Amino acid sequence: MAVATSSSQTLNNVEAVRATLYEALKDDERVVILGEDVGNRGNVFLITKDFIKEFGADRIIDTPIAEASIVGIAVGMAMEGLRPIAEIQFADFIYPAFNQIVGEAAKTRYRSNGEYTCPLVIRTPYGGGVRGALSHSVSVEALFYHVPGLKIVVPSFPADVKGLLNAAIDDPDPVLFLEHKKTYRLIKGEVPSGHYVIPIGKADIKKEGSQLTVVSYGLYVHWALEATKQLETEGMSVEVIDLRSVRPMDKTAILESVRKTRKLLIVHEDNKFGGIGAEISAMVAEEALFDLDAPIRRHCAPDVPAMGYAMPLEEAYMSSPAKMADAMREMVKF
């Protein structure tokens, strides 16, 4: 993982995305950004604020409200040599673009036997804990991670955001880049200056430990780390792996850690059934079953359509460092 250097600055995740996009626009004429309210407004989180002034309306494109074509047009741009970065204003509104992402972008290279490719980045803010109710809170990674031809990045630290967004923009294949809304301003960290790339598909051990492996991504990595602090005071040692990307998934890192700690807890914000945790668990059950001293547990959201707007409903849906600590404690003691 990129670490603080003399030439680094402290940024939150919004600033890290913004700085990386800015550099990409500076460095490569082929890069264009398209999406709803990315131009005049500079994105609803102000990520692209004033870009339109510096780079012009032909590179920072305010699109009509039409997600299928935001992605579809970006696919065409990519097939014809541009490096489009399409934005879906909120992940909750990516569903109309499902056909273009799953049916088209992910299959362009394959169906043309490599004659045409689709170097496309689709950025979108996702996740809850922000009073977003049914349609401004969803996690969408599990609806896409089954799809060969796609890559899916889910960073949680500013330095990872920059390195992985650079990798996504450089990538010759379509990348879905998911940014957790709650981490946008909450999470700050040192971000190295200059251009660097973190390879997509490599997990990162955010904390070493010996008694339990916790695999997570997104906001919950931060909460899991907080939980482990509590457990340390109780003398328990927990390893926390930040997947950073869920397709490809870093099987090696997961298996190595599990073989060391012999216990696996998967933690994610999305609901459990058919979620990312299912594949993680299945991988381990297939390749490291006899290395396990405890059943594989998944600490995830309940199987309901969404978190509600009212605070009690959001709280009941979301986990917390305390709830995570309980789940970890149970596993360590198992």
Added chain:
Amino acid sequence: MAVATSSSQTLNNVEAVRATLYEALKDDERVVILGEDVGNRGNVFLITKDFIKEFGADRIIDTPIAEASIVGIAVGMAMEGLRPIAEIQFADFIYPAFNQIVGEAAKTRYRSNGEYTCPLVIRTPYGGGVRGALSHSVSVEALFYHVPGLKIVVPSFPADVKGLLNAAIDDPDPVLFLEHKKTYRLIKGEVPSGHYVIPIGKADIKKEGSQLTVVSYGLYVHWALEATKQLETEGMSVEVIDLRSVRPMDKTAILESVRKTRKLLIVHEDNKFGGIGAEISAMVAEEALFDLDAPIRRHCAPDVPAMGYAMPLEEAYMSSPAKMADAMREMVKF
């Protein structure tokens, strides 16, 4: 499972779907069928042939080519008291309707706190082995089974098709009903006459066995059964569970069988990563880990976007009774 009775007839899966739809149209004025070419043509597989003559064009609706609204309009019909059965001509074309299925149909009851409901059936033919190439061969169940609020049925025997389609039509919530194209005419079986219902969410043990549990659904259930015949001649006893529905999933049946055989092999046509098998494996790794005498194996398609049109590509993608027998043998001998 429904068994042959004096009052039963031999039907293939196409005939079973057709007969069940016909009964539903006869029995309930609220039932309407809408989709592309379901009227004049009577569906591309002739499932609804001549229905339009008997029930009229206002009940058998030839829609424009617009999947999002085929489902969306059906959602509105359902909210206002009809019992629509929407057809997506091929599962490969369901992606444009993703927003209406996942974002709307599945959440209508939840978001309105039960004030509005969506009793809707979406039927669609899926699956490969029919020279369908990239866009007439896909499996889509794994793209939907993560979604609370939906039910997903994947029958493989004519008698199950009828009982489960009846259940889907009676269901007060949205049901995605997936029909494997290759089983349409290939698979024949006894179908009891008269109205009967098979509850959605109950698996069926198609063959009892003691040394290995094979969990599958769709076409591959038939191939798995064929494979077990071979193994029997070699003195191996394999249990075959037909899930029949993947949401809700019959956890109890899976766990009971696995606790008995102590070995689990999951077999499905769809690609492995993030597929239905992931959740099955994770469930077992969570609740029956110490009952296992072997790692949980998944025998599924490789992680590529699709099977190609050329025969060698289709064959390389699909499994076969022989390939399945090999996988089973390995597990039994483990």
Added chain:
Amino acid sequence: MANIPAQMRKPLDRHGLSGDQLKTIFRTMLLQRQLDNRGFQLNRQGKVPFALGSEGHEALQAGAAMAFVRGKDILAPYYRDLGLSLGIGLTPYEIMLSIFARAADHNGGRQFPNHYSSKRAGLMSFSSVLAASIPHAVGAAYAIKYRKESGRAVLVTFGDGTTSEGEWHESMNFAAIHKLPIVFLCENNQWAISTPLSLQMGQPDIYKRADGYGMPGEQFDGFDPLATYAAVARAMERARSGGGPTLLEGVCYRFLAHSTDDNDLTYRTREDIAEHRKDDPVPRFENALIEAGVVTPDEVASLKADVLRETNDATDRAEAMPFPAPEELFTHVYEGPWEPWQ
């Protein structure tokens, strides 16, 4: 300002509406604005995390609501339709329950404010996903036609920006093919958050798309509640009597930021807004009614006091209600009990 003597009155084209109906429209407009402001107040006071205003849509919505037949017609609205929802029978108390996300809210506090639903009022449930409810409205219209329930129609509303969505196109097309009893009402406030109409369409008139589908299209002044009423009433009557769908475009303006999360001065000027304020439909209609002698200034004053009292009362009653219990998270996933995997 004193009452206007008969001989000095400015005539008003009432489009056949009685004085009471005119007053009802005006009252709905006052109530909409009052409740609107209340939402923003409560947000500033930190009592609610989010509010979404509809200032500038009052005339359009109150006028359209007057063309809606309660107990018969169906409304498929969008989140900007506070006044329309009031106009067809939702109470200020129900509005405040939604703003406060209380358990007694129709949606049990699950959805964002302004996402009403009410079987009683014929108001279809909808999500925040733009255009997604438009095919639902078409499906409802199909059900009405299928059951031969003549004298009923569906009114579906959406913003200008929403006409860019594919589902809008598909819905228009299907309704036209089957001549369904539905009216597509576009509330063109000229903005989609920060995106002006000129970046949403290649030509400025939304109603002109009607031709391409084979249905009539009409544009009207959305700042004039009576012009709105006339257009919507005509179209709804056509729909109810088997004449098929209509696309209506009411031109209005969004006076406030998109929502409390938006700062519209990042993309439009104070001057632009001030220019349109001169035309504010609420005072404009107030004066028209006074000048026509439909109401006296005193009546207006008491109406306003009334509306304020009602708003305060609704606010207090709703605020006093409990939030949904955490266990509510698990209900209404499917019919009957549901044991979520956890």
Added chain:
Amino acid sequence: MANIPAQMRKPLDRHGLSGDQLKTIFRTMLLQRQLDNRGFQLNRQGKVPFALGSEGHEALQAGAAMAFVRGKDILAPYYRDLGLSLGIGLTPYEIMLSIFARAADHNGGRQFPNHYSSKRAGLMSFSSVLAASIPHAVGAAYAIKYRKESGRAVLVTFGDGTTSEGEWHESMNFAAIHKLPIVFLCENNQWAISTPLSLQMGQPDIYKRADGYGMPGEQFDGFDPLATYAAVARAMERARSGGGPTLLEGVCYRFLAHSTDDNDLTYRTREDIAEHRKDDPVPRFENALIEAGVVTPDEVASLKADVLRETNDATDRAEAMPFPAPEELFTHVYEGPWEPWQ
């Protein structure tokens, strides 16, 4: 039939095309029909599992292809565009490789027949999913404009039924807003498998939708290759020179079943088909060229012999080629090697 003496010739509006160009158009039409029939023959012989014809589209496609500038323009076609693909430079051999799904096919035998793609010819890869390639064409047009490559334009084609898809609407709208160098060419053969135009739209003229987007729209006789050429050339030239997009509608007819999997007599009558056959664009253009003295019957005869020879040769060469190896299943998932989980 003997050659026509000059004084007896029927004049032909050549729209500025040379005799050679007219012959090229005619030859493309003959070749399209020949290859089309070959696909069906091979299917009947059990040599290929599937074939899809384009009879009735020859005039439209050969005429449109003549307006396409090779090496500059981009074509985003659909599966019915055999003739258009030939017309912009694909060879019969390439067509046959696709029909036989051989390894040497551009798509390596992965896609259905008629799903061509060729960087060399400027033919964009597309899937079987209707309308999905239309936004791609718009994106390509955007790239052209963005890079200020004047003198280039995109030609995107689709059937009448495909105009019902939301992605069609969104693409039209975006192209109009940005005045992109693109021509939307609808091949209206009046059927979408079994669904007649009357069940696809509320009014019969697709080109009339152009107004609603703010772009010009034009309808022409798709059985007349020269009327087609004129309309497409005009629109492409407008696009290349910064004049923005155009919606064109060529009215033709689908003479054959939708594909070898379809039986069109389940939904339309022999009479209906026979009625349109009278107008068959291939003999019609043949006679017109002869009567205009552009070709002699002898030239026509040798052209046909030629085309048959070419088709036979392409068939034999393609059939002799190998299928893709099973290992090919794992290539081109991502750039570089890929170890699929198995």
